[in-house]
Amino acid sequence: MRVVLSTYGSRGAVEPMAGLAVRLRRLGAEVRMCAPPDEEFAVRLAALGVELVPAGSPVRPLVTSVTPGSAEGLARRAADLMAAQFAAVAGAAEGADALVATGPLPVTAGARSVAEKLGLRYVHASHQPVSLPSPHRRPPARRGSPLPSDTTDNQALWDQDAALAHTMFGGPLNTLRAAAGLPPVDSVRDYAFTAHPWLATDPLLSPWRPTGLGVVQTGAWYAPDERPLPAELLEFLDDGDGLPPVYVGFGSTPLSAPGEVARAAVEAVRARGRRAVVSRGWAELALTDGRDDCFLVDEVNHQALFRRVAAVVHHGSAGTTTTAALAGVPQVVVAQGADQPYWAGRVADLGIGAAHGGPAPDAESLSAALRTALAPATRARAAEVAGAVRTDGTAVAARLLLDGAGRTA
Template structure:
C-alpha cells in the first residue's frame, strides 16, 4: 500500500507527518512525505529514514519576511502554492492509495483536488481545533480580511469565513482544477476539510466538543526522538540546576534581542539558568556569563525533561512536548493558534499564559513565578501522565483500515 503525506508549513506541520510516516512504515506501507524544501525539514525526515519530496518554496523566508496579517503578495503566494500541489505533489502521488494533507487552506484544497483526480483516499489533518468550524469558537481571521467586531454569533462568523475563503481562493482553485479536468468546487473550505477531518491533537490538552463535523481525534502524532543532546549542552545541564528553556521554534518575534534579554534577566531574577534556542526568531546570548547556553536544532523531548520550565510560543507540538515532559510552561503567544494553546496551559494549571506577544523582564519573571509554584509543578507532573503517545499509531491503523475497506 502506498501513502503520500503532504505537509506545507513550518516544523509544526512537518514533524507530525514524520511521526505518522514512521508508524505507517511499521505497518508495511510505502510512504513518502511531500514537504517544503527547507534544509532542516529534509534533514529531519532523512534522520528517521522517511523518503522526502520537496514541494513548493522554502517556508522560512516566507515566515520571517511577511508582515503578520498582511495580504501583500498573497495572490502570488496562493498561485505558487497551488501550482506546486497540482504539479509536484501530483507527480509524487501518482499511483498512491491514500493522501493525507495538512497546511494552509490553498494547499490542502489543491491536495484534495490531486487526490480526487488520482482516485486516492483523502484525509485532511489538523493539529489543533482552532481552524475547524465549530459553534463553540470563532474562526481565525484570514490575511487582510478581518472579521466584523460587532458580530458575536460564531455560526454566522463561520459562514462569513466560508464566503471569504471562496473569494480569496475559489477562482485560482477552479482554474487549476479545470486544467486538470476537474469540475468547479462549491465551498473551498469545506471541500478541503471534508465532513470528517482528523484532528491530530491530544484529547486531554485539546478536547474537541461535538459539532456537525464528524471529527476523528486520534491524539497527537508524536515522533519519538532518541537523538543525544550535544556534548556542550549536556555538560551545561550537568554543571548546575535545571535551566529555563526559552525558544520560539519556527515563529519569528518582534525585537529578538530584546526578547532574549528579557528572558535572561527574568530567569536570573528567579535564580535560574537559561537555555536559549535560536530558532527562526534568531535568539542569541546577551552577554558572556556562564549561566546561559545557546542551542540550535536539539532533541526537545530530552531537553525539556531536564528543564525547570519551558518558555515558548505556544505551538501545538511544543505545548504537547512540554506537557508530556511534565515541565511547567510559560506561553508567549505570537499569533495563529498559539493563543488557544496559551489558554489551555493556563486553564489546565500547568503554566502561565503571558499577556501579549512582547515580554519584558518583569512580565516574564511574574509568569515564571506562576510556573515555578509548587502547585503548578505538581499539576504538570499529573497532566504528563494523561498525554497519549499513540496518536500516530492510531492514525496509521485507521488509515490503512479505511483504505482496505475502500
C-alpha cells in the same frame, strides 16, 4: 499500501506528519512525504528514513520575512502552493492508495483535488482545533480581513469565513481543477476539510466539543527523537547546584524585536535564581552577555532536553506545548498569533503553567509568569497531566488509514 503525505509550513507542520510517516513505515506501508525543500526538513526526514518529495518554495524565507506580503503577493503565493499540489504532489501520488494533507487551505484544497483526480482516499488533518468550524468559538481572522466586531453569532462568522475563503482561493483552485478535467467547487474551505477531518491533538490538552462536523480526534502526532544531546549542553545541564535551568525558545515563530525578548527572558530567569538554555530558532535569539549562566542551542532534541529543565518558556505551538506536557515540565506561553493564544489558554486552564499577557514580554512580566510556573503545585500538576497525555496518536491514525484502504474521499 502506499501513502502520500502532503504538508507545507514550518517545523510545526512538518514534524507531526513525519511522525505519522514513521509509524506507517513500521506497519509496512510505503510512504512519501511532500514538504517544503528547506534543508533542515530534508536532514530531519532523512534521519527518520522518510522519503522527501520537495513541493513548493523553501518556507523559512517566507516565514522570517520582515515585510508582510501584499494582497497581490499573498494571492500569488496561494496559487503557487496549489500548483505545487497539482504538480509535485500529483506526481508523487501516482499509484498510491491514500493522500493525507495538512497545512494552509490552498495546500489542502489542492491536495484533495489531486486525490479526486487520481481516485485516492483523502484525509484532511489539522494539528490544532482553531481553524475547524465550531459554533463554540469564533473563527480566526484571515490575513487582511478582520472579523466584524458587531457580529456575535459564531455560526454566522464561520459562514462568513467560508465565503471569504472561497473569494480568496476559489478562482485559482477552480482554474487548476478545470485544467485537470475536474468540475468547480463552490466552497474551497468545506471541500478541503471534508465532512470528517482528523484532529491530531491530545483529547486532554485539546478537547473537541461535538459539532455538526464529524471530527475524528486521533491524539497528537509526533516522531520519536532519539538524538543525543550535545556533550557541552549535557555538561551545562549537570551544573548549577542541582537546580535545573529554564528553557527559552520560540521555534519557527519570528519576533519583531528578538534582542529585547532575549534580554527580557534572561533577566526574568535570573530574577528567579535560575540559569537559562536559550534556543536560537528562526527568530535568531542570541545571548545578551558573556556570563556563564546561559547556554545557546540550535536544533536539539526537545523531547530529551525538556525532561532536564525546570520550565519551558515558548511561543505556544501545538508541537512545543505537547512536547512540554509529555515531559511533565511547567510552561510559560508567550503567544504571538495564529493558534498560539489557544494553547496558552489551555496551559493556564490545565494548571500546568502560565499564559503571558501579550506577545511582547518584559523582564518583570516574564518573571511573574515564571513564579507561577516554578511553583511546586504547578510542577506537581504538570507531572500529573504528563501521565494522562496519550502517546498513541500516530498509531491510531495509521490504523485508520490501513483499515480504510481502498476508500476514496
